[in-house]
Amino acid sequence: xxxxPIAAQPPVWRRLIGFNMLTGLALGIGGWFLGAxxxxxxxxxxxxxxxTDQNDVGIYMGYLFAVIGWLVGLGFANYPIGRLLxxxxxxxxxxxGSWTRYFRLCTDHKVVGIQYLFGVxxxxxxxxxxAMLMRTELLRPVEQAWPASQYLTLVSxxxxxxxxxxxxxxxxxxxxxxxxxxxxxxxxxxxxxxxLTFWLVPAAGLILLSAIAFGGIATGWTGYAPLADEGRAxxxxxxMSFILIAxxxxxxxxxxxxxxxxMRAPGMSWTRLPIFVWSVLATSILMALAAPVLVAxxxxxxxxxxxxxxxxxxxxxxxxxxxxxxxWFFGHPEVYILALPGFGIVLEILPVFARKPLWxxxxxxxxxxxxxxLSFMVWQHHLFVSGMNAGLRPFYMLTTxxxxxxxxxxxxxxxxxxxxxxxRFTVPMLxxxxxxxxxxxxxxxxxxxxxxxxxxxxxxxYFVMAxxxxxxxxxxxxxxxxxxxxxxxKMLGFxxxxxxxxxxxxxxxxxxxxxFFPLFxxxxxxxxxxxxxxxxxxxxxxxxxxxxxxxxxxxxxxxxANLIWSxxxxxxxxxxxxxxxxxxxxxxxxxxxxxxxxxxxxxxxxPYEYGVPNAPPVADFAPGALPAAGR
Amino acid sequence: xxxxxxxxxxxxxxxxxxxxxxxxxxAVPLIVxxxxxxxxxxHMTVESVDQRNANIVMTALLVPIALLVLVxxxxxxxxxxxxxxxxxDGPPIKGHAGAQLLWIVLTSTIVLxxxxxxxxxxxxxxxxxxxxxxxxxxxxxxxYQHALPVQVIGQQWEWTFRYPTYGGIxxxxxxxxxxxxxxxxxxxxxxxxxxxxxxxxxxxxAVPGVDNIAYVNPRHTGLFQIRxxxxxxxxxxHMSKKGRILxxxxxxxxxxAAQKKNASIVKYLPKYSRVYYPAPLRRAG
Numbered sequence: 001x002x003x004x005p006i007a008a009q010p011p012v013w014r015r016l017i018g019f020n021m022l023t024g025l026a027l028g029i030g031g032w033f034l035g036a037x038x039x040x041x042x043x044x045x046x047x048x049x050x051x052t053d054q055n056d057v058g059i060y061m062g063y064l065f066a067v068i069g070w071l072v073g074l075g076f077a078n079y080p081i082g083r084l085l086x087x088x089x090x091x092x093x094x095x096x097g098s099w100t101r102y103f104r105l106c107t108d109h110k111v112v113g114i115q116y117l118f119g120v121x122x123x124x125x126x127x128x129x130x131a132m133l134m135r136t137e138l139l140r141p142v143e144q145a146w147p148a149s150q151y152l153t154l155v156s157x158x159x160x161x162x163x164x165x166x167x168x169x170x171x172x173x174x175x176x177x178x179x180x181x182x183x184x185x186x187x188x189x190x191x192x193x194x195x196l197t198f199w200l201v202p203a204a205g206l207i208l209l210s211a212i213a214f215g216g217i218a219t220g221w222t223g224y225a226p227l228a229d230e231g232r233a234x235x236x237x238x239x240m241s242f243i244l245i246a247x248x249x250x251x252x253x254x255x256x257x258x259x260x261x262x263m264r265a266p267g268m269s270w271t272r273l274p275i276f277v278w279s280v281l282a283t284s285i286l287m288a289l290a291a292p293v294l295v296a297x298x299x300x301x302x303x304x305x306x307x308x309x310x311x312x313x314x315x316x317x318x319x320x321x322x323x324x325x326x327x328w329f330f331g332h333p334e335v336y337i338l339a340l341p342g343f344g345i346v347l348e349i350l351p352v353f354a355r356k357p358l359w360x361x362x363x364x365x366x367x368x369x370x371x372x373x374l375s376f377m378v379w380q381h382h383l384f385v386s387g388m389n390a391g392l393r394p395f396y397m398l399t400t401x402x403x404x405x406x407x408x409x410x411x412x413x414x415x416x417x418x419x420x421x422x423x424r425f426t427v428p429m430l431x432x433x434x435x436x437x438x439x440x441x442x443x444x445x446x447x448x449x450x451x452x453x454x455x456x457x458x459x460x461x462y463f464v465m466a467x468x469x470x471x472x473x474x475x476x477x478x479x480x481x482x483x484x485x486x487x488x489x490k491m492l493g494f495x496x497x498x499x500x501x502x503x504x505x506x507x508x509x510x511x512x513x514x515x516f517f518p519l520f521x522x523x524x525x526x527x528x529x530x531x532x533x534x535x536x537x538x539x540x541x542x543x544x545x546x547x548x549x550x551x552x553x554x555x556x557x558x559x560x561a562n563l564i565w566s567x568x569x570x571x572x573x574x575x576x577x578x579x580x581x582x583x584x585x586x587x588x589x590x591x592x593x594x595x596x597x598x599x600x601x602x603x604x605x606x607p608y609e610y611g612v613p614n615a616p617p618v619a620d621f622a623p624g625a626l627p628a629a630g631r
Numbered sequence: 632x633x634x635x636x637x638x639x640x641x642x643x644x645x646x647x648x649x650x651x652x653x654x655x656x657x658a659v660p661l662i663v664x665x666x667x668x669x670x671x672x673x674h675m676t677v678e679s680v681d682q683r684n685a686n687i688v689m690t691a692l693l694v695p696i697a698l699l700v701l702v703x704x705x706x707x708x709x710x711x712x713x714x715x716x717x718x719x720d721g722p723p724i725k726g727h728a729g730a731q732l733l734w735i736v737l738t739s740t741i742v743l744x745x746x747x748x749x750x751x752x753x754x755x756x757x758x759x760x761x762x763x764x765x766x767x768x769x770x771x772x773x774x775y776q777h778a779l780p781v782q783v784i785g786q787q788w789e790w791t792f793r794y795p796t797y798g799g800i801x802x803x804x805x806x807x808x809x810x811x812x813x814x815x816x817x818x819x820x821x822x823x824x825x826x827x828x829x830x831x832x833x834x835x836x837a838v839p840g841v842d843n844i845a846y847v848n849p850r851h852t853g854l855f856q857i858r859x860x861x862x863x864x865x866x867x868x869h870m871s872k873k874g875r876i877l878x879x880x881x882x883x884x885x886x887x888a889a890q891k892k893n894a895s896i897v898k899y900l901p902k903y904s905r906v907y908y909p910a911p912l913r914r915a916g
Contacts, residue, residue: 148865220862226839227822227864314840315908320823321838355713356721363731385825386836387765387817387843394750401742401749408738412731415703420643421721422713433704440700444693451749453685453760456834457672460825460860524671526829528860531868535856580718611720 019075020104028203031069036062046308054233056306059214063240067203074199075105079192091191105199107191110592113177114491115198117484120172123165123205125556130158132553135546141536151532152218153211153234159221160208160238164245166476167287167334168201168252170341174483175256175280177491181585182274184265184603184619186595189258197248197255204244211237220530222331225312225323229304236305239298246294246330249337253287256280265619267603274583274607275364279344282368283337286375290333297326321388328379336375338472340368342439342479343410346432349482350417351608352581353429358608359416360409367409374403384455393452400450407443411436426579427501431482434509438474442467445520463523466516474512481508481559489574492567493591500562507555514548582607582618599623643710651702655695662691672832675855675876677848678761679832681752685760688748692741763817763826763835763843766905772846778814781807782903785817785824785837788866790857797886799903800893805857805874808882809849817843818906825861828874834860842905849876 016022039058046057071077083089091107101111134154137145146154176198180188188194211217215232223242228235260281264273300323303309310316312323343364351358358364377399384393414436423429445467448454458464481504489495518541525541527534534542566572577586584607588596601619609615667687672679713719753760758772768775782793783805793801807813817826819837826845827834830853835845852875859870877885901907 148868152862152865152867218862218864222862224823224862227862230822314838314906315910319840321841354711354721355719357723357725359724360726360731363726383836385762385834385845387763387838387841390759390762390764391769393753393762393769394746397749397753398746401746405735405738405742408734411700412734415700416724416726416730418704418707418711419724420640421707421711422719423708423711424713424718425708433708436700436704440697444697447693447745448686448689451685451689451745452753452762453682453749454689456678456760456762456832457682457686457829459834460827526671526827526856526858528827528858528868530862533868609723611723613723 015098015100018104019073019078020100021074022103024070024073024199027069027073028066029069031065031067032062034069035065038065056233056236059233059236060240060302060306063207063236066207067200067244070203071196071199076192076196076199078105091187105192105195107187107195108594109176109180109188109191109194110491112194112198113173113175116168116172116176116201117491119198119201119205120165120169123161123201124169125560126205126209127158127161127165128553128556130154130161132550134158135549137532138534138542139546141534141539141542143532146532148532149216149218152220152530153216155530156217156220156238157208157211160217160242161205162472163221163334163338164204164208164241165201166472166480167245167249167337168197169338169476169480170345170483171252171256171280171283171287172198172201173491174276174345174487175252175341178487178585179256179259179277179280180263181588181592181596182277182583183260183263183268184584184597184601185259185263186597186600188255189263190255193251193255197252200244200248204241204248207237207244208241209237211235222327223301224327225301225304225320226314226318228301228323229312235301239302239305243295243298243302246291246298249287249291250295253284253289253291256284257288260284265600265603266623267619269603271361272603272606274348275358275361276341276344276348278365279340279347279368282372283340285372286333286337286340289376290330290337293326294330294334297323297330300326321383321386324383324386324388325379328382329376331382332379333375335468335471336371338476339439340371342435342476343368345479345483345486346435347410347413347417348583349428349432349486350414351610352486352579352583353424353426353432354417354421355424355610356417356419356421357606357610357612358413359419360413361606361608363409364413367406367413370406370409371403374399374406378403381450381455384452385459397450397452401447404443404447411440426485427496427498427505428482428486428579430502430505430509431478431485434505435475435478435482438470438478438512441517442470442474445470458523460528461523462519462527462529465529466519466523469516469519473516478509481505486579487585489578490585490590490592493574494567494570495572495574495578496566497562497570500558500565504555504559504562507551507558511548511551511555515545515552518545582609584618587618587621597621641710643706647703647706650706651695651699654698654702658694658698659691662694663687666690671829673830674850675830675853676761676832676850678759678846679830680850681756681760682832685749685752689745692745696741758846761832761834761845761847763845766842766844768844768846772812772848774812775814775846778812778846779808780814780816781805783815783817783826783835783837784820784907785826785859785863785870786820787822787864788859788870790826790859790870790872793903794886794889795903797890798893798897799900800890800897801900802889802893804872806877806882806885807847807849807874808879809852809876811849811879813847813849815845815847816905817845820907820909822863823861824859824863824870827858827860828855829858830855831874836861840906840908852876852878852881 036058039061043055211234214234216234300311310318312318380396381400576590601621602623603619605616670686674680754770759770784791792805817835817837819839824837835843855874
């Protein structure tokens, strides 16, 4: 990708030395031992720490110093120290270079996008592997494959890993890579912060995985206190990684918001903004407002565990409701942090392959902003039977049901766009259409949960589990793969094999539904979530579900095979605009040059003007005839 | 047939509506009459019957909505697909104010009706619908003052039950009398559990330091399943046992036997209280 001649590059081993991932790992491990030692010194004289078999202060200090070492090793201290020493600010040296820039601090938004794609992808597959191991346990109604403690750790790792990683599943890779290009900008508003948001993700992921070595996690992804207070040291890993990921999400939100608000090219009015960018804007608002609340609740758990406070211990005046409120005040907007980028992706893909303008553009924007607003008002529907504020239940029932109105707009957009269209069933289009099928079931099953009498039956059962897997896997993950097949030719410059793509899609779609639809029935037949033992008469159902889940795993292997086959062996260069899309991101060369545009383009038309007679091109890329402002 | 640009165009809208109408006319009676009686929970109490009715109404309402979207999508895949390899643009329709307004009005009506109906059944009809309502229930059934109080205590990893009107005895089995309003007072000694009696239609979180009340009206005798519905640690999945609804006379016999059995140990139990505050557990796993 780099234009630098090969002869000018130093030998490979020389390039391993410097501020990169290896140095980060080494300093991170060193930081762990330093921090653990400092924590050990701090614990002296505090009997509640010394009297137990684990010193949470030492563990937290170890993680803290490990993260600092990791970031310093990657080069995050260089800029502030350089500035202190009087060096002029510049991004240049971060953005050029060979393949090594993918393994160190790089402020090019396209490099960060690809780092996110592979980084988050790896954790996504680890989370998926956990799900396969869980389904193996559930083949029989009694504990067999794993002891109960390991099963719970698998459940918790699967949930936490997936929630943490899928929060940045679309905004990380595609938001970072394409938002600046789609709005006609050269980079993000805060490029160093952008790099930081990515490099916190592997740190959080590795810390979470370290829970396995510290006795595991027994709380599931929700980490309810006071169960979290009494958990083994693995809980510290959960708390620390969630804090890191929440900081990362907050910064991603602020960065994308600032970029979209301030860095649009001339002519990129709000009504010409691609719908994907609208969804990113809505999501970034949610991230910036909701993720800090998670930091607060996790810090309280940290204090309860390390400093002997009692925010959540009832017998000394704490309240478990405090945790539930804080957690779900983050947790419900989080659900829409997961769902909204999916809405954006599918509405971005539909017009291209329906060859029609996006039907009801303003309605789609209103829908996304409506969801953003309402998502902060529904969190207590997770607590309908908790005994808190029972008098407010009709209010939360109302707001929860209201949120289906703006969500319904997205369906109307799809219906209108498909009306008398010229649909082409490419792989990205298949994934986008499957999104609507899955999200329809996911959304309508949510109405059951919003109604209190019905929720009393289904709360905490597999019905809930099936519901949110339909919205998150069926919605977000399908949209993610749609985006992968749609945008990867631009990001990596190579075509993906279409036949393998279609096999991946059909296996995933069919067996996704065969896995999760029966689980609605399991919930209706009183199977609670997160159990390693269940009623024997549900065994046939569970074997069927496990078998289907394994086929989902197989479909993911086919996807990986497709990636390796297309990117390593065939290497068929992709056309610059293989889908004949009007999107601005498809009008730039492949691979995209370092600062995207020679000149900032002037946007002359909306991105969805398919079939509009005499529609102007989407942008003027050499606006020389216009008065040059400040050039 | 209408025409666009001189060419006849089939009336897609009418066709889609007709297909949907036929499918809905078949599906809704099937749901109400055939599927409905099998929807959960089983009808052992007034509350579980209310919950089942809610499930039937919502399934019958939501399946037509799903059918409408599905019929439209499948129809469009068949009739609006590009049959050649050429990339041809479709008609540039950007929206339709009337269709958008109709959609908003329809979805809002359905949603508001659902919310009003749900609130009515929760408060006036079902008196809390068997869900935990906290220490001061907002929806009280008639005669709640004379309800039989049964305290449900969750701890890692066992349910126990205290009967304050029968000397505060504590048992490991749950039995309640038929045709008597029962008030479950659910609480916990350690972490959050959730008391789930499936056939009774009762679910109430067991929260340390909170007296979470749920009312239930048993309709006939039989066994019911008790589970924990909130992850509470290692043996969460094992917190299950069977409870019984007994005829009044059988319940009296059972409770006096239990009182006799408990007589020697009841003085060692903590005094009956709405909540208990044992010393906080740390590091129990």
